[in-house]
Amino acid sequence: MAAIVSSVSPASKMFRTCFHAACGAAALNASRLPQHRAFRLNAMHRQQPFDSTLEKPQFPGASAEFVDQLEFIEPNVISGIPVYRVMDRQGNIINPSQDPQLPKDTVLNFYQKMTLLNTMDRILYESQRQGRISFYMTNYGEEGTHIGSAAALEPNDMVFGQYREAGVLMYRGFPLDSFMAQCYANTDDLGKGRQMPVHYGSRDLNFVTISSPLATQIPQAVGAAYAIKRENINRAVICYFGEGAASEGDAHAGFNFSATLECPLIFFCRNNGYAISTPTNEQYRGDGIAARGPGYGMLSIRVDGNDVFAVYNVTKEARRRAVAENQPFLIEAMTYRLTKLVTQKNWYLKSSFPIDMNGKAMDVSFNQRNVLH
Amino acid sequence: MAAAARLFLRGIHSKCSVSGVSTVPRTSFGPRLLKLSPSCDPYTKAQRRHAAHFTFQPDLVPTQYGPTQKMNLFQSITSALDNTLSSDPTAVIFGEDVAFGGVFRCTVGLRDKYGKDRVFNTPLCEQGIVGFGIGVAVAGATAIAEIQFADYIYPAFDQIVNEAAKYRYRSGNLFDCGKLTIRAPWGCVGHGSLYHSQSPEAFFAHCPGIKVVVPRSPVQAKGLLLSCIADNNPCIFFEPKILYRAAVEQVPTEHYTITLSQAEVVEEGSDVTLIAWGTQVHVMKEVAQMAQEKLGVSCEVIDLRTILPWDVETVCKSVVKTGRLLISHEAPITGGFAAEISSTIQGHGGAGAYPSCHRAGGGVHPELVTSQSQFGKS
Numbered sequence: 001m002a003a004i005v006s007s008v009s010p011a012s013k014m015f016r017t018c019f020h021a022a023c024g025a026a027a028l029n030a031s032r033l034p035q036h037r038a039f040r041l042n043a044m045h046r047q048q049p050f051d052s053t054l055e056k057p058q059f060p061g062a063s064a065e066f067v068d069q070l071e072f073i074e075p076n077v078i079s080g081i082p083v084y085r086v087m088d089r090q091g092n093i094i095n096p097s098q099d100p101q102l103p104k105d106t107v108l109n110f111y112q113k114m115t116l117l118n119t120m121d122r123i124l125y126e127s128q129r130q131g132r133i134s135f136y137m138t139n140y141g142e143e144g145t146h147i148g149s150a151a152a153l154e155p156n157d158m159v160f161g162q163y164r165e166a167g168v169l170m171y172r173g174f175p176l177d178s179f180m181a182q183c184y185a186n187t188d189d190l191g192k193g194r195q196m197p198v199h200y201g202s203r204d205l206n207f208v209t210i211s212s213p214l215a216t217q218i219p220q221a222v223g224a225a226y227a228i229k230r231e232n233i234n235r236a237v238i239c240y241f242g243e244g245a246a247s248e249g250d251a252h253a254g255f256n257f258s259a260t261l262e263c264p265l266i267f268f269c270r271n272n273g274y275a276i277s278t279p280t281n282e283q284y285r286g287d288g289i290a291a292r293g294p295g296y297g298m299l300s301i302r303v304d305g306n307d308v309f310a311v312y313n314v315t316k317e318a319r320r321r322a323v324a325e326n327q328p329f330l331i332e333a334m335t336y337r338l339t340k341l342v343t344q345k346n347w348y349l350k351s352s353f354p355i356d357m358n359g360k361a362m363d364v365s366f367n368q369r370n371v372l373h
Numbered sequence: 374m375a376a377a378a379r380l381f382l383r384g385i386h387s388k389c390s391v392s393g394v395s396t397v398p399r400t401s402f403g404p405r406l407l408k409l410s411p412s413c414d415p416y417t418k419a420q421r422r423h424a425a426h427f428t429f430q431p432d433l434v435p436t437q438y439g440p441t442q443k444m445n446l447f448q449s450i451t452s453a454l455d456n457t458l459s460s461d462p463t464a465v466i467f468g469e470d471v472a473f474g475g476v477f478r479c480t481v482g483l484r485d486k487y488g489k490d491r492v493f494n495t496p497l498c499e500q501g502i503v504g505f506g507i508g509v510a511v512a513g514a515t516a517i518a519e520i521q522f523a524d525y526i527y528p529a530f531d532q533i534v535n536e537a538a539k540y541r542y543r544s545g546n547l548f549d550c551g552k553l554t555i556r557a558p559w560g561c562v563g564h565g566s567l568y569h570s571q572s573p574e575a576f577f578a579h580c581p582g583i584k585v586v587v588p589r590s591p592v593q594a595k596g597l598l599l600s601c602i603a604d605n606n607p608c609i610f611f612e613p614k615i616l617y618r619a620a621v622e623q624v625p626t627e628h629y630t631i632t633l634s635q636a637e638v639v640e641e642g643s644d645v646t647l648i649a650w651g652t653q654v655h656v657m658k659e660v661a662q663m664a665q666e667k668l669g670v671s672c673e674v675i676d677l678r679t680i681l682p683w684d685v686e687t688v689c690k691s692v693v694k695t696g697r698l699l700i701s702h703e704a705p706i707t708g709g710f711a712a713e714i715s716s717t718i719q720g721h722g723g724a725g726a727y728p729s730c731h732r733a734g735g736g737v738h739p740e741l742v743t744s745q746s747q748f749g750k751s
Contacts, residue, residue: 158512160508189545190545190547191543191544191545191547192545192546193545194542194543194545195543199543201544201545201547201548202547203547203548208511208544208548209540209543209544209545209547209548211535211536211539211543213531213535213536216504216531216532216535216536218504219500219501219503219504219505219507219508219532220504220505220507220508220511220536221508222501222504222505222508223504223505223506223507223508223509223510223511223512223516224508224509224511224512225508225512226465226505226508226509227463227465227508227509227512227513227514227516228512230463230465230490230514249500249528250500250501250504250531250532252498253496253498253500253501253504253505254501254504256496256498256501257495257496257498257501257505260495260496261493261495261505
């Protein structure tokens with residue numbers, strides 16, 4: 001795990017390609033506004049009309065062919081759903097057609113926000129260890145998932161998060177003071193000091209206040225998307241959750257409702273390999289979360305969560321289509337949780353130490369010199 | 374019910390408060406005249422199965438809300454939903470089987486009238502229904518969620534208690550789901566048995582942040598439901614299913630509201646206060662009538678209407694006057710809502726010294742078909 005970790009820090013990888021990005025080139029599908037979308041009442045799945053003369057199953061519940069060989073379907077018929085990426089581990093764009101060709105300022109902003117998030121995490125984590133705040137959760141290792149997805153959304157898109165999406169809020173411009181105020185539960189807290197740290201919320205930035213119970217936001221995001229669909233405006237909903245929360249009944253409920261009710265939303269699963277101490281092989285036996293999407297009739301994709309351009313591309317396209325076609329999309333971003341989960345519990349996992357900060361710092365200074373001239 | 378009548382008769386003539394009245398097996402709705410027993414133990418006599426007897430007692434025709442039309446309870450609900458969908462373009466109604474009109478016919482005609490996007494079926498998943506409803510409300514639209522039977526509301530308990538009830542508080546009023554109303558058929562119906570007869574209001578009474586309302590009649594139902602929909606808090610509206618067809622009244626066709634958290638004194642009296650909600654109000658009215666005829670006792674009957682937050686003042690005022698209180702509900706007696714009323718009233722100095730409070734409620738066992746009376750048989 002450590003070997004893999006050292007080369008996939010999202011910040012360093014992204015920054016290596018900084019000087020590959022051409023300035024001023026139009027971004028991939030960035031500025032095209034969706035047409036006024038039709039409200040598809042007739043798009044409801046219709047059952048096949050019955051024709052009893054055909055030697056074909058005529059069941060209302062499913063349409064398929066008959067087969068006379070007894071064979072169980074293997075859960076992982078192919079070796080798992082592939083992981084979409086744009087950059088290799090050295091930060092080079094593999095397929096130029098997938099380069100989002102973002103302006104230099106945008107890419108620099110990605111980097112700035114990721115390092116700012118990382119820095120804030122360090123300060124608040126230390127605050128907790130010093131007894132200044134009661135609790136904290138860092139975002140180490142998952143900054144790419146936050147920044148890449150947040151950048152692909154419109155500012156008025158509604159965000160339902162779980163608890164490790166501070167980068168989304170930061171990208172949207174939530175002030176550091178407000179993060180701190182919520183963690184310190186002081187009088188400047190927009191939430192009036194009522195919740196534990198990291199339970200951020202902002203009405204102005206369309207970020208629904210975090211709550212502690214896991215996965216409860218998933219069916220709520222679906223409801224919000226349905227209401228937004230009825231308003232017939234250019235607005236989507238994104239719902240973040242971890243691979244552990246995806247085991248909750250609420251997740252199943254949300255997936256099923258979103259597909260049957262044709263809601264314009266993006267389910268964004270951060271699969272970081274652990275739910276506190278529970279590894280993924282104790283969380284599920286199927287092929288991750290992306291493999292569940294087809295079961296619900298949902299378009300799904302798996303992406304390298306450490307590749308901020310890949311996350312950006314996937315979220316951008318999912319958003320475009322979700323709004324244009326009124327259907328949900330499931331994105332599973334594979335990543336790592338690079339530290340112990342929470343501060344109060346002493347969960348030390350040998351394979352999840354923080355990134356080698358020295359290496360990253362050297363990369364930063366090297367690349368900064370390259371960018372500045 | 375018979376249990377209520379027995380307790381009532383015992384209570385009138387005793388000086389002391391009987392504490393820890395044992396659970397009385399649920400027997401029937403009907404009143405029955407029993408001899409006074411000097412013993413306080415309800416198990417000394419064999420319990421006989423009582424004949425079914427339940428009469429819905431309509432109120433006078435309301436004149437202050439405009440023209441009226443004969444409606445039963447489910448039709449009054451449909452009327453309320455119709456008014457809502459017509460006046461509020463964001464309003465949507467959803468749940469299991471609501472599209473074809475609902476298993477209790479509460480949503481008949483609404484889909485054809487207002488469209489498939491506004492009245493629609495959801496998959497069979499209560500936690501999804503309520504979670505979805507919360508999301509609709511958070512996004513600013515009016516959400517009316519139907520749970521097919523109150524007995525099936527428990528999968529949604531987390532969404533109701535941990536999310537809906539706390540949404541506004543935990544966000545410092547940045548977000549709320551005040552536009553959510555949850556409706557569910559509630560209470561004994563005669564043949565419902567364990568899973569089509571429950572009255573779960575006490576579970577939700579323990580949860581600050583939501584409102585819980587139970588109407589006794591079509592006129593009350595429509596007004597209270599419209600108030601719940603208008604109310605800026607998530608509300609749970611329990612509809613006594615036995616009244617869906619049995620209760621018929623002249624109900625105003627226009628929009629009107631009945632104030633929440635306001636109990637109603639449906640009959641004035643001076644000797645004892647009887648409190649109930651939903652179906653039991655009609656039983657209590659019969660008990661009151663019986664008491665007047667047979668014993669010359671004047672009963673004040675109060676319909677609580679809103680369980681949470683409940684109208685302490687009206688109840689207190691009444692108990693100050695009468696000095697005696699009997700609360701009756703179908704739900705199991707232990708931890709039932711009567712316990713909350715009883716202890717609050719006894720704790721209130723203004724209610725006079727040691728008011729005599731009694732509770733009559735369901736037994737320790739769930740509803741069994743064999744011990745429920747068959748509606749319609751006498």
